[in-house]
Amino acid sequence: xxxxxxxxxxxxxxxxxxxxxxxxxxxxxxxxxxxxxxxxxxxxxxxxxxxxxxxxxxxxxxxxxxxxxxxxxxxxxxxxxxxxxxxxxxxxxxxxxxxxxxxxxxxxxxxxxxxxxxxxxxxxxxxxxxxxxxxxxxxxxxxxxxxxxxxxxxxxxxxxxxxxxxxxxxxxxxxxxxxxxxxxxxxxxxxxxxxxxxxxxxxxxxxxxxxxxxxxxxxxxxxxxxxxxxxxxxxxxxxxxxxxxxxxxxxxxxxxxxxx
Numbered sequence: 490x491x492x493x494x495x496x497x498x499x500x501x502x503x504x505x506x507x508x509x510x511x512x513x514x515x516x517x518x519x520x521x522x523x524x525x526x527x528x529x530x531x532x533x534x535x536x537x538x539x540x541x542x543x544x545x546x547x548x549x550x551x552x553x554x555x556x557x558x559x560x561x562x563x564x565x566x567x568x569x570x571x572x573x574x575x576x577x578x579x580x581x582x583x584x585x586x587x588x589x590x591x592x593x594x595x596x597x598x599x600x601x602x603x604x605x606x607x608x609x610x611x612x613x614x615x616x617x618x619x620x621x622x623x624x625x626x627x628x629x630x631x632x633x634x635x636x637x638x639x640x641x642x643x644x645x646x647x648x649x650x651x652x653x654x655x656x657x658x659x660x661x662x663x664x665x666x667x668x669x670x671x672x673x674x675x676x677x678x679x680x681x682x683x684x685x686x687x688x689x690x691x692x693x694x695x696x697x698x699x700x701x702x703x704x705x706x707x708x709x710x711x712x713x714x715x716x717x718x719x720x721x722x723x724x725x726x727x728x729x730x731x732x733x734x735x736x737x738x739x740x741x742x743x744x745x746x747x748x749x
Contacts, residue, residue: 493518493519494520495519495520495521496520496521497522497570497571497574497575498515498522498576499525499566499573500576501578501580501609502525503522503532503535505526505690506687506689507579507631507687507689508577508580510717511725512535513539515721515725516542516544516545516546519545520575521545521546521570522544522546523547524546525562525580527551532550545570547565549561553580553610554605554612562616563620572623573620574627575628576627576629577631577728578609578610578628578631580605581605582606583602583652594652594653602653602654602657606654606660606661607661614668614679618677621675626676627679628672628678629681629727629728630665630682631682632662632665632681632682632739633654633658634683634741634746636658636660636661637659637683637747638747658683661681662683662739665681670737673736680727680735680736680738681738681739681740682724682739682740682742683742684715684720685714685715686705686708686714686715687715687716687717687720688715708746709745710745710748710749713744714744723740727740
């Protein structure tokens with residue numbers, strides 16, 4: 490899309506999975522892409538890979554829970570490329586301890602997941618909006634189908650309990666709506682993607698277990714899990730001028746999961 494040429498996109502969690510797919514897709518549209526991730530080695534490899542195609546990309550090691558780190562990210566991004574037009578809040582984690590009964594969940598694990606997924610989205614948006622309010626922009630948050638419905642009874646029984654992940658993504662959805670309304674007069678659109686189960690490192694513990702993989706696949710009417718590139722295409726749409734009257738939306742990209 491010609492509209493993207495010369496624009497700058499900041500993508501968190503860009504070293505792997507959906508964030509990496511977003512970085513590749515956005516770079517292909519001749520955007521200037523700033524890749525942010527806490528995993529420095531993986532980040533450098535992703536940046537190297539994109540540069541071999543002559544894409545304009547830089548990588549900045551970033552901790553989305555540390556304001557000094559975020560400030561450094563935006564300082565480097567604006568120094569290199571000028572205005573920030575798009576932010577994709579993709580950085581996210583699952584619970585280290587997996588699913589447990591609510592009275593057994595480790596509170597540090599709970600705080601960690603809620604911090605990265607929800608507070609990290611808030612902090613990144615705070616700094617990005619300070620840049621975007623000059624000329625407008627688009628923020629795309631990565632939520633989840635589990636933020637819309639929670640774990641259904643079948644999933645919970647298969648995985649034996651709950652974890653903070655769906656609750657953090659429910660918070661991202663509410664934050665998306667509130668920011669969309671609050672930022673509308675500044676010409677900043679804010680939307681969220683709600684993917685179904687995708688084959689990424691975050692879900693590896695699920696799809697490496699063949700029985701669980703078969704079960705979660707069966708929950709998607711299309712009969713398969715999502716590829717990261719499919720989520721990236723949806724992010725590109727929400728960031729584009731074609732979505733110019735869309736804000737506060739939470740778009741399922743789920744192979745029919747929520748339609749049942």
